[in-house]
Amino acid sequence: MSAVVEAIRNEVGADRVADDAEMLARHAADWTGWSGGLPLAVVRPRSVADVAAVMALCHAHGQPVAVQGGRTGLCGGAATQAGEIALSLERLKGVEAIDGTSMTVLAGTTVAEAQSAAHAVGAELGIDFGARGTAAVGGAISTNAGGLHVIETGMTRAQVLGLEVVLADGRVLSELTTMVKVNSGFDLKQLFIGSEGALGVVTRAVLALRPLRQGLATAALALTDPEEALTALEAARRTFGPDLSSFEAMWPDYVTTMSARTGFAFPFADAPLALILEARDATDAGATARMEAFLEASAEAGWLADAVVAGSLAQARSLWQLRDEGPAAYSTVFAGTIPFDISVPARDLTTAATRMGAAVRAIAAARDEAGLHPMTYGHIGDQNLHFVVGCDAKPTAAEKAAIEEKVYGVVAELGGAVSAEHGIGQLKKPYLALSRGPLAIELMKTLKATLDPKNILNPGRVF
Numbered sequence: 001m002s003a004v005v006e007a008i009r010n011e012v013g014a015d016r017v018a019d020d021a022e023m024l025a026r027h028a029a030d031w032t033g034w035s036g037g038l039p040l041a042v043v044r045p046r047s048v049a050d051v052a053a054v055m056a057l058c059h060a061h062g063q064p065v066a067v068q069g070g071r072t073g074l075c076g077g078a079a080t081q082a083g084e085i086a087l088s089l090e091r092l093k094g095v096e097a098i099d100g101t102s103m104t105v106l107a108g109t110t111v112a113e114a115q116s117a118a119h120a121v122g123a124e125l126g127i128d129f130g131a132r133g134t135a136a137v138g139g140a141i142s143t144n145a146g147g148l149h150v151i152e153t154g155m156t157r158a159q160v161l162g163l164e165v166v167l168a169d170g171r172v173l174s175e176l177t178t179m180v181k182v183n184s185g186f187d188l189k190q191l192f193i194g195s196e197g198a199l200g201v202v203t204r205a206v207l208a209l210r211p212l213r214q215g216l217a218t219a220a221l222a223l224t225d226p227e228e229a230l231t232a233l234e235a236a237r238r239t240f241g242p243d244l245s246s247f248e249a250m251w252p253d254y255v256t257t258m259s260a261r262t263g264f265a266f267p268f269a270d271a272p273l274a275l276i277l278e279a280r281d282a283t284d285a286g287a288t289a290r291m292e293a294f295l296e297a298s299a300e301a302g303w304l305a306d307a308v309v310a311g312s313l314a315q316a317r318s319l320w321q322l323r324d325e326g327p328a329a330y331s332t333v334f335a336g337t338i339p340f341d342i343s344v345p346a347r348d349l350t351t352a353a354t355r356m357g358a359a360v361r362a363i364a365a366a367r368d369e370a371g372l373h374p375m376t377y378g379h380i381g382d383q384n385l386h387f388v389v390g391c392d393a394k395p396t397a398a399e400k401a402a403i404e405e406k407v408y409g410v411v412a413e414l415g416g417a418v419s420a421e422h423g424i425g426q427l428k429k430p431y432l433a434l435s436r437g438p439l440a441i442e443l444m445k446t447l448k449a450t451l452d453p454k455n456i457l458n459p460g461r462v463f
């Protein structure tokens, strides 16, 4: 038993600390399955005071800590290095205050739990993505998560009114305001949103809520040509304005591979590009009428080949299933995946998809390798593509590196970002400099050294 683990046990109670083999293994990796080594112990605080006490002790002992929410991250940020303490916030959960305009929530509350609490008061939370049932609010804030409705709501950053953070030395910065306008000095919460746990441990947040709008129409579209994606986006924006709630795309490689492997049905398997659109209105009937008029005009304009509008909530869920639940099924339908989460300027989206797919197919052909399946889908309303190579055999490090080099090469050529919404973590560090300049990285390091001088909080993440 290490001295620091013993000190934590004495300070916050033995029931908050686990070091049995099963718990250590469970908390060593995030959703990618990657780990840098087993943690020394898993600490699961029940209160903010516990978190503060744990961080004060770790600071005093120079003990590195890996902060964990739901461990659904896709870049190894929450995965541990050997000898780190896994600080899991999974027990720090609950909605403490809520009305129609905001909620105060503890960081370990899952996104789905926060969404349900909002619905119960006739409101909506502007954070939603496929991992909602497991990902925590603190994780979403620390990664500035995007998701399925960013085109309407903005990213997680846009939902955060106030934040409470435990600093690396255990001090608690509590700025839990419910007010929208606070220009009284620096807006410090912005430092912690999206900084992947490297600057502080998010323990509480005040999240803005919006009124629950009843009317929603969901449609699946087949375009005549992927190059028409931007025409479709511009037309949808013109028609629906702020009522456009989702604009998601799936290329045929994703639709055919994933529907064959998961059994999730989708109406347009062969479409050059398939879209899922959601738009709102005061009532379902009003939203559906608007959607149908939009689709009729789009067919006349020539870029829409076919479309179907959901006639019920069950049909809407079925149209979404392949896009929403497909990614969660990767680990059951492939032996491994090599995932990318990139942004490129809107005009280059189809070029990027074509070039990345071609690069992987060339690697596969050169190796006579039939078990690599490049697939493209994403939040194209936000210029964000997910490009995933499904592998029938676990990819070797060399195979992964060869594919990463090609794909990130395409991203760099097009002036894109190597991470659009998942972050950098430990796995994308080698590529950060493709998207960010030396001064930007130097300033990040300066902030890190100021807020965490002993480099104990998520060390080695981001840079």
Ligand SMILES: Cc1cc2nc3c(=O)[nH]c(=O)nc-3n(C[C@H](O)[C@H](O)[C@H](O)COP(=O)(O)OP(=O)(O)OC[C@H]3O[C@@H](n4cnc5c(N)ncnc54)[C@H](O)[C@@H]3O)c2cc1C
Pocket (backbone or CB within 6 Å): 030, 031, 066, 067, 068, 069, 070, 071, 072, 073, 074, 076, 077, 078, 089, 107, 128, 129, 130, 131, 134, 135, 136, 137, 138, 139, 140, 141, 142, 143, 144, 145, 146, 147, 148, 196, 197, 198, 200, 201, 202, 203, 327, 328, 421, 422, 425, 458, 461
């Ligand atoms: C099926 C699936 C679909 C997904 N879809 C999307 C999507 O559409 N959009 C998107 O953006 N992401 C998506 N993700 C990625 C992931 O769900 C998000 O990054 C999410 O925000 C991570 O939350 P988490 O609680 O699981 O965080 P974790 O994985 O536990 O941690 C992620 C990072 O945040 C840090 N962290 C966690 N909690 C805290 C805290 N309280 N204080 C400080 N640092 C903390 C960790 O140290 C780590 O660096 C998806 C993942 C899966 C598996």
